[in-house]
Amino acid sequence: MDKYSYLDVIPKIRVYEKNLIDNSIMDRMLSSNNIDELLRFLSETTYSRNVDGDITPFNYEKVLTTELDSLFTDMNSVLKNNNLINIFTLKYLYNNLKIMLKSKLLDIDSSNLTFEFNVINNLGIYEAVYNENYKYLEERISSIIKLLMNNFNDNKDLSEIDIMLDKFMFEDLKKKSREIGDSFIISYIDKLIDIFNVKALFRIKKLGLDKKILDRVICVSGNIDLERIKSLFIEINDNLLIKFSSIYIYKYIKSGIEKFIDNDEVSLLDIELDNYLMNFLKKGKIFTSGLSPIVGYINAKEMEVRNLRLIIMSKINNIPSEVIRGRLVVNYV
Numbered sequence: 001m002d003k004y005s006y007l008d009v010i011p012k013i014r015v016y017e018k019n020l021i022d023n024s025i026m027d028r029m030l031s032s033n034n035i036d037e038l039l040r041f042l043s044e045t046t047y048s049r050n051v052d053g054d055i056t057p058f059n060y061e062k063v064l065t066t067e068l069d070s071l072f073t074d075m076n077s078v079l080k081n082n083n084l085i086n087i088f089t090l091k092y093l094y095n096n097l098k099i100m101l102k103s104k105l106l107d108i109d110s111s112n113l114t115f116e117f118n119v120i121n122n123l124g125i126y127e128a129v130y131n132e133n134y135k136y137l138e139e140r141i142s143s144i145i146k147l148l149m150n151n152f153n154d155n156k157d158l159s160e161i162d163i164m165l166d167k168f169m170f171e172d173l174k175k176k177s178r179e180i181g182d183s184f185i186i187s188y189i190d191k192l193i194d195i196f197n198v199k200a201l202f203r204i205k206k207l208g209l210d211k212k213i214l215d216r217v218i219c220v221s222g223n224i225d226l227e228r229i230k231s232l233f234i235e236i237n238d239n240l241l242i243k244f245s246s247i248y249i250y251k252y253i254k255s256g257i258e259k260f261i262d263n264d265e266v267s268l269l270d271i272e273l274d275n276y277l278m279n280f281l282k283k284g285k286i287f288t289s290g291l292s293p294i295v296g297y298i299n300a301k302e303m304e305v306r307n308l309r310l311i312i313m314s315k316i317n318n319i320p321s322e323v324i325r326g327r328l329v330v331n332y333v
Contacts, residue, residue, distance in 0.1 A: 007289050009078055013297050016074070019046045020297075020333045021304055026311075030325060035315045042308070060312050064305050069117045071301045076119055079294070083180055085119060087173065087189070088298050093120050093141075094169040100129045101145070101161055105152055144168055163216055170196065170219035184284065184292045191280060193222030194249065195273045197229050202266050205233060223248060237261045252276040267327070274329045278303060282332060300332030307331075 025041065032038040039055045042048075042063075050066040051059055076085050092115040103110040114122060124136030125145075134142040148161055170193050177189040197218045204214050214233050218226055224247060235243050240257055244250045250257075253276065256269030281299050284292025307328045314324040 006079070006291060006294060010288055010293055012078055013293050017297055017300075017333065020300055021045055021308070021331075022333045023331050026307065026328075026331060029308075029311055030321045032315065035312070038312065038315050042312075047308075057312075057316055061309075064309055065115060068115070068302065068305055071298065072117055072119045075294075075298060083176055084185075084291075087176055087180070087185065088302075089117065089119050090169055090172055090176075092117060093125075094165050096120060096122055097125055097129075097141070097145070098162060098165050100125055101148060102158060104129050105158065105161075140172070166196070166217075167219045174220050174222075182291050184290060184295065188281075188295055190222035191277055193220060194224045195277060197222070197224065197226070198249070198253075199266075199270060199273060201229055201233050202260055202269055205237070206260070206264050206266055249273070249276060252279075271327060271329065274303075278330050278332060285332070296332065303329050303332065 025045065029038045029041050032041060035057055039057070039060065042060075043055050047063055047067055048055065050063045050070070055063050072085065072089055075088070079085060096114040099110050099113050116122065121136065125141070127133040127135075128137050128142060128145050134145075137145075144165070148164060151160060151164075152158070173189050174193065177186045180186075200217045201214065204217065211230065211233055214230065218229055220226075228247075232240065232243055238261060240261060241254070244253075244257055253269055253272045256266075256272040259265050259268045278299070281292070281296040284290075285296050287293055310327055311324055314327075
């Protein structure tokens with residue numbers, strides 16, 4: 001891809017960036033005395049456009065998801081590249097696919113858990129899952145639904161749906177990144193894959209499960225070969241620092257690995273991996289051409305929504321501010 005293809009888009013991205021919530025506002029929210037005060041701070045931002053009246057503990061989730069919907073609607077209009085938009089919306093599509101499949105198989109209504117974004121074909125998924133009508137879906141998703149429904153009829157294992165859909169999603173992401181052909185996008189997706197696989201490795205070790213579970217859960221390879229992931233899994237915990245030391249992300253997650261070795265705790269490792277990705281994206285913010293500022297902004301907005309959701313839910317449950325702060329991903333602005 002020609003790095004100058006989106007030269008005219010970058011100025012628009014800079015305008016969008018100005019509406020991102022900076023550290024000072026996040027700190028005000030964290031330091032707020034109660035949930036009502038926090039939501040008043042949020043109402044002073046662009047999020048207020050997503051609701052008539054005040055933002056409350058009863059409507060904040062709709063406010064946050066509407067903000068994400070607006071993000072992808074805006075980016076779809078600006079970028080005019082379906083493959084590029086799909087890179088970012090694919091996880092929401094697969095999330096909705098998980099929810100609808102399990103709702104169908106368990107005969108429950110989980111429609112409140114799906115993402116209702118304009119850029120996601122929820123009607124097509126619904127028709128395929130509930131009515132076996134596949135004419136509104138692309139062949140790839142149709143074949144996945146048929147495969148998973150047949151598998152469940154054979155083994156009755158709901159966990160297989162989550163595992164297989166994660167694998168399919170990362171396969172699609174890797175394929176689409178190569179189709180786009182941009183080196184930054186390829187690097188970004190490979191890092192996403194590595195982060196998923198490393199998190200899976202440590203979570204499965206924490207649960208004391210065997211290597212067969214890891215083999216089922218890890219997806220395609222990114223920068224870290226899958227055989228390397230598997231070999232790390234069978235190491236005793238005390239050897240993990242040494243064995244990880246030659247892997248490119250080691251210095252960014254060393255403290256998290258140490259904490260895992262000390263007490264089987266993965267929360268610090270999770271946040272260090274997420275911070276590593278955000279800091280990687282922040283380095284691309286300075287460029288005036290190419291896809292890195294676009295990718296960075298979209299991720300920044302998604303992470304902003306994630307952080308806001310975490311802060312609001314924690315305040316509602318009276319979790320101390322210092323505890324919340326330790327769970328937030330580093331800010332983009």
